[in-house]
Amino acid sequence: MGLLPLLLRGAPKRFLRASGSYRSLYESNSRRRRHGTDAAAADQAVNSRADHRPDDQMLDFPGAKAAFTSRMEFISPNAAEAVPCFRILDDLGRALDGSDIPEVDSSLAVKMYHTMVRLQTFDSIFYEAQRQGRISFYLTNIGEEALNVASAAALTKDDVVFPQYREHGVLMWRGFTLDEFANQCFSNEAGHGKGRQMPIHYGSEKLNYFTISSPIATQLPHAVGAAYGLKMDRKNACAVTYFGDGGSSEGDFHAACNFAAVLEAPVLFVCRNNGYAISTPACEQYKGDGIVVRGRGYGMTSIRVDGNDALAVFKAVSAARKLAVEQSKPVLIEAMTYRVGHHSTSDDSTKYRSGEEIAHWRSVRDPVLRFRRWLESNAWWSVEDEKELRGAARKEVISAMNQAEKKNKPPLSELFTDVYDTLPRNLLEQEATLRDTVSKNPPSLAPH
Amino acid sequence: MLPGIVRSSSRHLPCRRSLTKWMSVRNLAAASGDQMTVRDALNSAIDEEMAADPKVFVMGEEVGEYQGAYKVTKGLLQKYGPDRVLDTPITEAGFTGIGVGAAFQGLKPIVEFMTFNFAMQAIDHIINSAAKTYYMSGGQISVPIVFRGPNGAAAGVGAQHSQCFAAWYGSCPGLKVVTPYSAEDARGLLKAAIRDPDPVVFLENELLYGENFPVSSQVRDPNFTLPIGKAKVEREGTDVTITAFSKMVGFALKAADELAKDGIKAEVINLRSIRPLDRETINASVRKTYRLVAVEEGWPQHGVCAEVCASVQEESFDYLDAPIERISGADIPMPYAANLERLALPQIEDIVRAAKRACYRSK
Numbered sequence: 001m002g003l004l005p006l007l008l009r010g011a012p013k014r015f016l017r018a019s020g021s022y023r024s025l026y027e028s029n030s031r032r033r034r035h036g037t038d039a040a041a042a043d044q045a046v047n048s049r050a051d052h053r054p055d056d057q058m059l060d061f062p063g064a065k066a067a068f069t070s071r072m073e074f075i076s077p078n079a080a081e082a083v084p085c086f087r088i089l090d091d092l093g094r095a096l097d098g099s100d101i102p103e104v105d106s107s108l109a110v111k112m113y114h115t116m117v118r119l120q121t122f123d124s125i126f127y128e129a130q131r132q133g134r135i136s137f138y139l140t141n142i143g144e145e146a147l148n149v150a151s152a153a154a155l156t157k158d159d160v161v162f163p164q165y166r167e168h169g170v171l172m173w174r175g176f177t178l179d180e181f182a183n184q185c186f187s188n189e190a191g192h193g194k195g196r197q198m199p200i201h202y203g204s205e206k207l208n209y210f211t212i213s214s215p216i217a218t219q220l221p222h223a224v225g226a227a228y229g230l231k232m233d234r235k236n237a238c239a240v241t242y243f244g245d246g247g248s249s250e251g252d253f254h255a256a257c258n259f260a261a262v263l264e265a266p267v268l269f270v271c272r273n274n275g276y277a278i279s280t281p282a283c284e285q286y287k288g289d290g291i292v293v294r295g296r297g298y299g300m301t302s303i304r305v306d307g308n309d310a311l312a313v314f315k316a317v318s319a320a321r322k323l324a325v326e327q328s329k330p331v332l333i334e335a336m337t338y339r340v341g342h343h344s345t346s347d348d349s350t351k352y353r354s355g356e357e358i359a360h361w362r363s364v365r366d367p368v369l370r371f372r373r374w375l376e377s378n379a380w381w382s383v384e385d386e387k388e389l390r391g392a393a394r395k396e397v398i399s400a401m402n403q404a405e406k407k408n409k410p411p412l413s414e415l416f417t418d419v420y421d422t423l424p425r426n427l428l429e430q431e432a433t434l435r436d437t438v439s440k441n442p443p444s445l446a447p448h
Numbered sequence: 449m450l451p452g453i454v455r456s457s458s459r460h461l462p463c464r465r466s467l468t469k470w471m472s473v474r475n476l477a478a479a480s481g482d483q484m485t486v487r488d489a490l491n492s493a494i495d496e497e498m499a500a501d502p503k504v505f506v507m508g509e510e511v512g513e514y515q516g517a518y519k520v521t522k523g524l525l526q527k528y529g530p531d532r533v534l535d536t537p538i539t540e541a542g543f544t545g546i547g548v549g550a551a552f553q554g555l556k557p558i559v560e561f562m563t564f565n566f567a568m569q570a571i572d573h574i575i576n577s578a579a580k581t582y583y584m585s586g587g588q589i590s591v592p593i594v595f596r597g598p599n600g601a602a603a604g605v606g607a608q609h610s611q612c613f614a615a616w617y618g619s620c621p622g623l624k625v626v627t628p629y630s631a632e633d634a635r636g637l638l639k640a641a642i643r644d645p646d647p648v649v650f651l652e653n654e655l656l657y658g659e660n661f662p663v664s665s666q667v668r669d670p671n672f673t674l675p676i677g678k679a680k681v682e683r684e685g686t687d688v689t690i691t692a693f694s695k696m697v698g699f700a701l702k703a704a705d706e707l708a709k710d711g712i713k714a715e716v717i718n719l720r721s722i723r724p725l726d727r728e729t730i731n732a733s734v735r736k737t738y739r740l741v742a743v744e745e746g747w748p749q750h751g752v753c754a755e756v757c758a759s760v761q762e763e764s765f766d767y768l769d770a771p772i773e774r775i776s777g778a779d780i781p782m783p784y785a786a787n788l789e790r791l792a793l794p795q796i797e798d799i800v801r802a803a804k805r806a807c808y809r810s811k
Contacts, residue, residue, distance in 0.1 A: 160553065194586040205588035210552060211581065218577055221542050225549025225557075232505075232531065232555065239549075255542020262537060418587040419621050421645040424677075424724055 082289045085336055086316060087306035091365065093373025102315040106380040112153055112173075112310060113375055114389065116145040116368045119169045121393040122178065123341070126185060129401060130199075130345040135185050137199045141166050143308075143340030146367035147272060149173050150310040151240075151335075154317035158237035160208045160226050162219040165200060166272065166339075167242045174207040178396055182404035194418070195410030217247040220256035220269065224330075227265035231328055238266040238324040246277025248291045257298040260330035268320050269300075269332045272307065274339035279352040295332035307335030308367035311374070338365065412438070482664070487657040489634035490520045490596075494558060496670045497642040498528055501556065504642060507534040507543055508560030508597075517562045518598065518657055544570035544595070548577045551593040551647075558642060561597035564613045564651065578647040579622030594641045596650035599627075600694060600745050601793055603655065607781035612746030614693065617649045618722040618755070624648045624676050625722040629697040631661035633720055636674030644676065651722075653695045679726035681733065685715030688739040688803045691730055691756055693719040696743045696794065703799035712807055722752055727759045734760050738769040739806040743799055748776040773802040 059066045088099045095101055104112075123140040130138040141148055148169025155161075161170055168181070183191040185199040192204065193211070203211025210226075213219060223241035230237050247253060248271055260267050271291045275282050288294070295302025301323060305316045313335060320331040338361045342349040349358065363369075375381035412435065416427040484492075498504045505528075510517045512525040512535040525533040536543040540561065547557040561567040567574065578591045600612040617625045624646055628634040634652070641648035666672060682697060683704055692700040697718045704714040715733050719726065734740050740760055742753035753774045760772060778792040 162549070192586055192588070193584070196584050196586055201584075203585050203588060205585075211585035211589060213577060213581070213584075215572060215576055218545060218573065221545025221573070222549030222552060222577065225546035225551070225555075226553035227549075228546070229550045229553030229555045239553075251539070251541055252545055255537075255539040255545065258537055258539070259542055259546055263534070418583045418585075420582070420624070421590065426724065 077287065078289050079293075083292045083304045085304045085306050086312050087309045088311040088315065089309050089370060089374055091370065093370045093377065095374070100315075102311060102318065104311065104314060106378070108153065109371075109375055109378075109380055112149050112314075113368075113371060113381065115149045115169060115173050116310075116371065117389055118178070118393050118397070119145050119148065119172055120368055121390070122168075122172075122181060122397050125394070125397045125401060126182075127341070127345065129185075134401075134405060135199050137345055138185065139165065139200055139344035140341035141168055143338045143361055143365075143367065144272060144274060145169055146310040146371055147307040147313055147335050147337050150313035151242075151270060151317045154314050155240060155321060156237065157208065158235065159321070160210065160223075160230070160237065160239050162210050162223040162226065162239060162241040163212055164216070164219060164243045164247055164272075165212050165214070166244070166274075168200065168202065170242070171202055171204065171207065171209050174204075174209060176202065176204055176207060176209070178400040179404065180204075182397075182400040183407070186401075186404040186407070187409065188404055188407035189410045189414075190404075190407055191410070194414045196418075217243055217250035217252040217256075219243070220247075220250075220252050221259065223267050223269075224256050224260045224263065224265050227260065227267035227324075227330075228263055231264075231266055236325060238268060238321055240268045240270060240321075242270045242272060244277060245271065245273040245275065245282050245285050245291065246280060247271075248294075249277075249285060257294065257300060257330070257332070261299045264328045265330055266324040266328050267330045268317065268324055269330065270317070271332070271334045272337055273334055274307075274337045276339050276343070276349070276353070278343040278347060279349070281352075290334055290336075292332065292334040298332075300330050300332050302332035302334070304334045304336065307337030308365065308370060310367065310371045337367070340366075482662050483660045484631040484635075484663045484667075485658055485660050486628070486631050486634045486652070487518070487520055489631035489661075489663070490638055490652070490657075491522055491524075493635045493638040493642070494521065495524060495527070497639055498524065498532065500670070501642075503554065504556045504558065505532040505534065505550075506558045506560065507536055507547055509536055509538060509543075509562055511535060511560050516560070518654060520652075520657070521560065540566050540570035541573060544573040545577060547593055548573050548581075548591060551578070551591045552581070552589050556592045556594075556642060558594045558596060561595065563602075563609055563654075564597050564599040565609050565611055567595065567597065567613070574617075574623075574647075574649070575620055579620050581622075582646070583622060590645050591647045592645045593647045594638075594644075594650055595647070596638070596641075596652060598654040598657075599651035600653055601777070601782060601789070604784060604786060604789060605782075606784040610782035612651075612744065612777070613649075614651055614722045614744070615746055615751045615754075617651075618725070618752060619750075620723075622647065623723060625651065626676055626720060627651045627693040627722055628720065629656070629694055629718050631659075631663050632667045633674065633680075633718070635663075635667055636672055637676065637720065640673040640676050643673065648676070651694065656695055656698075659698075674720070677721045677724040677726060679720050679729040680718045681715060681729065682718045683714070683716040685713040685737065687713045687715075687737055688741060688806050689715050689717060689730070689733040689737045690741045690743060690799065690803060691717045691719055691753075692743040693722065693752070694745070696745055699794065699796050700743055700799055702796045703803065706796065706800045707803055710804070710809070712803060712809070714803055719752075725755060725759070727763065730756060731760060731764045734764045735767045738767055739803075740768070741773040741775060741799060741802045741806055743775045743794060745777050745793060748774065748779055751776050770806045770808065773806050775799055775802050 090096055123142055126138050127140055129135050148167055152170040152173035184193055184202055187195045201212040219241050223239040227239035277285055292302045292304040303316055306312050316333055320333055323329055324331055340362045416431050506521055511521040512533045515522040547559040550557050578593055581589050581591050601610040617623055626637045628637045641650050690700045700716045704716050707714045715737055742756040744752050757772045775794045775798050783789055
């Protein structure tokens with residue numbers, strides 16, 4: 001009852017403004033309704049609010065705090081100008097005027113370049129291996145090498161990575177060897193995954209790279225959960241998750257972004273906007289200005305960056321990481337790039353885009369070449385170095401492939417393990433039955 | 449507040465109603481005497497496990513400020529704070545995925561679904577992200593998560609709030625699935641589930657929350673757990689075996705009382721665990737009684753009872769003196785009207801009739 005008489009006496013304005021007092025108004029309104037007071041009392045309360053000019057009144061609904069306006073104005077679907085894209089190097093690898101080049105010394109730059117070349121080499125050779133029937137499936141990172149490697153270089157080993165599937169370069173940067181990549185693709189007994197996953201579904205607990213999960217965008221809420229765990233443990237680390245323009249359409253994207261902002265989780269959402277989701281071009285994937293604009297919708301810091309500019313990616317991810325770890329805030333990074341390769345070996349992208357378009361991006365807009373030009377302009381790289389690296393990389397990849405191909409397939413003993421923490425009795429029985437069956441059959445059926 | 453928990457300063461956003469300062473810390477002691485409700489059993493189990501292990505936390509809709517949609521998490525927000533009792537936005541897919549991610553990272557989440565019917569919106573994360581990850585990662589990533597909430601029919605809530613998911617989750621390798629009946633079951637199995645390194649689907653029943661059960665001092669002990677994968681013989685008998693889980697255990701016990709009046713001594717088995725299914729206990733019982741009635745509330749086709757039947761006919765065929773009887777819910781989406789709902793669910797009389805048929809005492 002306390003507030004009601006105050007309101008009826010033409011209460012001081014403090015009860016009618018926002019910030020805390022809305023609750024009192026809310027309560028007293030509902031109390032009046034419960035008591036079934038007559039309309040006059042309600043009128044009086046409304047009138048005392050109406051005494052105030054529209055401009056003085058603030059929106060005081062629980063859902064938002066904003067000024068009122070008497071002009072009905074719809075917000076247009078897109079801003080007058082698209083969100084600008086941050087870059088440091090032009091398409092020819094020259095630093096733009098006024099650029100603030102990040103601290104990348106020659107050894108870091110050369111290491112980044114080595115990794116990009118190795119990745120490119122591995123991709124082209126293993127793609128061909130699938131075409132020759134030596135492995136069942138492969139997908140490439142061609143066109144996204146700079147994005148992969150530069151973003152990885154800006155992180156620490158303690159940052160946990162939740163990839164989609166086109167981030168082999170991140171894993172390569174962290175130290176996954178060519179042999180380990182090859183073993184997984186050939187699904188042999190040396191593979192980390194014990195023959196459980198399709199090719200390119202890498203994972204490494206040691207390198208903080210979570211095993212790839214095929215359903216699109218499921219890794220986004222996983223990353224938020226892991227970030228929450230890092231925050232609870234007070235670790236100097238963040239979670240980083242990658243996804244494509246297509247993945248941003250999934251419900252999990254929405255839930256993850258919203259949650260990350262509400263929970264204040266230290267997570268980086270890195271969108272590889274490469275223009276295509278299998279055959280769906282970006283213009284059919286969304287009608288807004290890409291993915292960066294959604295950040296504000298969730299109350300999240302965001303940036304759009306040229307994903308083919310290694311230096312820009314390195315700088316943006318470094319800054320984003322700092323924000324995430326120091327302030328426990330999520331950051332959305334939309335990295336614009338182009339998927340030069342087909343979606344995977346199950347796709348022929350010439351069916352939905354021109355050969356000229358692909359050739360253009362493969363050659364003129366190659367991010368690896370662009371970075372190489374910058375290295376050369378600093379006299380950190382030469383034509384001889386290039387020849388030597390390309391030759392060495394090719395040899396190493398082919399050797400890894402041949403060795404992986406020769407190794408045995410995983411043993412039967414690994415068929416039933418890791419379903420549960422401890423092997424349950426029913427699976428021990430099943431294994432015994434299976435071994436018995438196999439022993440009674442021709443050797444071709446026995447995987448030892 | 450336990451050490452090591454980060455309290456984010458802006459966690460209490462200006463828009464949140466702050467009930468915390470107006471509510472006194474609830475006395476979390478369970479019902480007095482040697483009785484306990486299932487609700488209190490669950491609440492005390494979660495409370496004790498959270499106190500013992502700072503990595504355990506609770507998330508779900510309405511679990512915090514509202515004290516839980518069914519009050520199972522009552523008092524926990526006041527005791528452990530908003531970093532360990534998370535009220536989530538409405539996105540089952542979202543918070544399930546987030547819970548799984550937290551488990552990947554080493555925390556031990558207890559994810560509450562307001563009902564397992566809503567968990568269907570999250571089922572990809574339960575199966576593809578939780579159940580399969582330990583296997584797919586070659587043993588590198590374990591998922592110590594518990595998914596819990598009411599399952600099956602309540603009373604008058606219609607088709608989308610009444611489905612039983614025991615059979616669906618029970619078919620999936622990588623998951624453990626448990627179905628407590630009594631307060632002892634609830635306490636022991638939930639503690640075991642929280643401590644288990646594998647993902648556990650914990651199927652409760654809304655209508656059992658308020659039921660009182662006798663509990664011993666052993667059950668009240670903070671270290672009391674029950675093994676997952678072991679059924680309990682609730683009542684010994686010699687003439688017919690009745691298997692049931694969750695609410696149907698109560699019905700089966702009442703049916704056994706009825707049958708006793710006609711001189712039929714029924715043995716009632718509370719399955720407690722759907723996956724792993726305790727085939728030993730079921731088969732040992734049938735080898736004693738030679739007759740089986742399998743009971744569940746869910747749909748008949750591919751149900752839990754189908755697996756029970758398959759197990760018994762595979763392992764104890766020669767012992768059976770009668771075909772196995774299956775009692776299940778009707779093969780329809782659940783109707784709302786009270787009379788129709790009653791007709792769609794197994795009743796005590798149905799179990800009695802089936803047992804008599806198995807004993808050749810009636811048609």
